[in-house]
Amino acid sequence: MRDLGVGFRHLLEGQRWMARHGRQYGFGLLPGLITLVLYAAALIALALWGEDAVTWATPFADHWSSPWQGLFRGFLTAVLFALGLLLAVLTFTALTLLVGQPFYENLSEQVDADVSPDGTAPRSQLPLWRELWISARDSLRVLVRAALWGVLLFALGFLPLVGQTVVPVIGFFVTGFFLTEELAAVALQRRGVELRARLALLRSRKTLVWGFGAPLGLAFLVPFVAVFLMPGAVAGATLLTRELLGEERADDRESDVARTASQSRTAPQ
Template sequence: MRDLGAGLGHLIKGQRWVVRHGRWFGLGLLPGLITLVLYAGALVGLGYGADDLADWATPFADDWSSPWLGLLRNTLTVLVFAFGLFLAVITFTAVTLLVGQPFYESLSEEVDRAEGGKAPESGLPLWRELWISARDSVRILVRVALYAVLLFALGFVPVAGQTVVPLLGFCVTGYFLAEELTAVALQRRGMALKERLALLRGRRLLILGFGVPLGLAFLVPFVAVFLMPGAVAGATLLARDLLGEESVGTVPPPRP
């Protein structure tokens, strides 16, 4: 359970870091604002169209009597919007990181320098880094989509669908949010997606302690934009913890 608190601690420390370094915080808002405008439009459209989608998907229920018809379609409408919101929370980070790739990588490097005195560099050109980030994000989103479909189906299970399934959804969201964010620091260290996933699986509670509170916060409008710079900073601290890298203040002095 200690890892849960440690993960939350990295998230808080990351937010404090960007507040103390106001220039990085200010510049980090722009990619998030651009992505937020795009996603807000998509969610508004989904909100207006969810009813029609539920009607289209359940033609077999047209002759059902009240209240079963309304119960089925209202439940499906809620699940469709929840599914869209779930995907929005997951993909928001990936899209924002792609939009702000050069900045967020520089921010992560600055945190590394502050903590460890040096910042690992991938040595790859920007176009190559963008390609790797986009490719890995698609692979992660495929995994997320599989979980989302499973959770969507389980949402129809009485009681568990309204209690356990949302909890699992938040855990899945938080886990993959943490993966996307730590990828900024871990890719600079030459770690491929398979290696990163194996590293995260080794300390699941640490990852959930970081990602679940962040995922919950991202559900609040505009909060994701303001937390994004600090989330990248905190994820760099999280990556250093996963790799066992010591901070400057904890490194013992060299022997004379």
């Protein structure tokens, strides 16, 4: 339970860090706004022509009697839109990070340098095109994993009682895990940590990851919120990365010094 609180604290710390750095925050909104416009256009198109697509895909239902034809195709249209919305939530972070890769990597470096005891940050030695390729490739691999979970949870959702209670909770934590992986990948990729090692690292402290990603995933379901939280989420994921790797922070050292001084003052003479 402690790790849940620590993960949530990193999420809040990231937002506070961005609040203290207004200029970086303004630039950080641009990739999210671009991605939001693209997804909004896709979802509007799906809402307008989704029924036509379902009708085209189900010619066998053309001769069904009313109301079964309408109910069947209406249900499939709703499912299609729900899957499109789920896919948008799962891929929004990956696409935004890809669009804003240079900015977010620079932002993550600034956070690292700000909290590091020696004021330095790990830097990638790869050219930008190579980083973009690795990021896109790894995001696709993560998306496939998330999609498999999504299909499984969607199927389990039809189970009586369990599908309406347990399955949504599991989906909540699954979304939080993959969302955290995408965000932490910015800092971990700079450190040369490959995808398989990243996933193993995150699984080793799942409650810490859930504490960070689950509340963020819930917030991302609210329209437009993801755009405004995205820069702070990258900053918070950088702090989370340092926690996962056991890297020391300047404020940790200051706390140790203050604690030692306090103990020396209260010690009996």
